[in-house]
Amino acid sequence: MRWINRRPSRGATLVLHCLPFALLIVAYLIGSAIRLEANPNDKLLPSLATLADTVNRMAFQPDPRTGDYLLWSDTAASLWRLFAGLGISTALALVIGLLIGLLPVMRATLAPFIAFVSMVPPLALLPILFIVMGLGEASKIALIVIGVAPILIRDLSLSAQALPREQIVKAETLSASTWLIGLRVVLPQVLPRLLTSLRLQLGPAFLFLIAAEAISADSGLGYRIFLVRRYLSMDVIFPYVAWITLLAVIGDRLIDLARRRVFPWSELEGAR
Amino acid sequence: MTALTVERVWKEYGDQIVLENISLEVAPRAFVALVGPSGCGKTTFLRMLLGQEQPTRGRILLDGAPLPPEPGPDRGVVYQRYSVFPHLTVLGNVMFGPELRASRRLGRTFGATRRRIEEQARTMIGEVGLEGAETKYPAQLSGGMQQRLALAQALMMQPRVLLLDEPFGALDPGIRADIHVLMKRLWNEVPMTVVMVTHDLREAFSLATRIIAFERTRTRTEELERYGATITKDIVLWPPRVAGQRTMFEIDTLPGRDDPALFAAPSGTTR
Structure with missing residues (x-):
């Protein structure tokens, strides 16, 4: 039988899903064992026991200096910035993206400008943001918005324009005004697509968040990683990276779940 | 009294002339079928009736008033x-x-x-x-x-006018025959004028009261751009079909028997 026709059974699929993760862990354990054998004080690849110890210390014991549980307070600080940034970006995308997608006048006015702005490398703006908005939360949230919003806006306006013209004309024959077409025809049909592009922007959003926190913050996941980097504390960095990844994966899944729940029709074949 | 009046309408896209000098009067409650080869401007004409596109020259009147330049609830459409x-x-x-x-x-x-x-x-x-x-x-x-x-x-x-753009073209024959029965009944019962674009001559003759053929009269390569399609045939069915009344033949299909295979031959004639 040709390989192109071979399909793994359900059990085999599960095993295959887990295989790369298992391989990664095994590779780490072997590397760690080899290094620790050569030098018991090696910090680069700490053993599982050290990692568990550190996670316990960061997550379940209060920090002696501040009394906070560091992992959770860092997570709360970072997620708040992330939600604020993504929330503002989504709101901007809905308003501006729909205007561009719906109205030829707005498209002529704003589309080239947004296309231009979306090409500005957001990290290059970071110093400007820190200077203008100070070192507080505003500049970090602004960085996420600047990085994520233009892409969301462009994606939303493109998917609004991709709706068949027939649907718009049909709505007009059903007595819809421009406002009603936007509200009842275009908006509900671009929302599932907005959620999908929000999922895809989770990665970049975390990138901008950590970049901002690395430079100036007093809490946050990115702040902690860049703080302990000075002491080569890989036992903190590895769990933090894994935790950030897990948060991003959970966010991704939750958004997709929400899309399926709220817009059941978007799953149907031929719905677009 | 006419439902739709089309007065010397031309449609051009840049140098390309698509439709030339179309004049037409459609009676209220008529069922007009527009037929013609692909690319002869049938759909463009329908779009102008819909208000989605404007004639380059000429004008279109609906119940005596000029057509508004955008689609509205007085004209329904099915694509x-x-x-x-x-x-x-x-x-x-x-x-x-x-x-x-x-x-x-x-x-x-x-x-x-x-x-x-x-x-x-x-x-x-x-x-x-x-x-x-x-x-x-x-x-x-x-x-x-x-x-x-x-x-x-x-x-x-x-709607006062229902515009149909090849509405049943993608359906298989059995389903299409069923929906023809429905379409005929709706046209008989609902006070509206119907304009339908179709590729299917049999469909045109079995539903419509009047069949209008669009065609390019000049087809040499060098003429294609500068001469558009125009009305070449305007056939009113005989005996006339009138909305809400029966034709000379008592019924189109026997009650409870709408199998198109049994009645295909008669329904394809000018009945």
């Missing part, structure tokens, strides 16, 4: 595809027009208004034979059912 909204259920699609008309801010109605519209919509859904499918989304319906839904949605607005 071959994309006629219904994928994010609304069958009931939502049929209620959509009246809801938009009743609520200009939200496009949604509540309470007594909603119940009244829903009742009308359910009656209409029954009329087109979609009972039981009220909560389904269009993507869960077959092609024929989607077109029935599109007809129901358009008819809820009680």
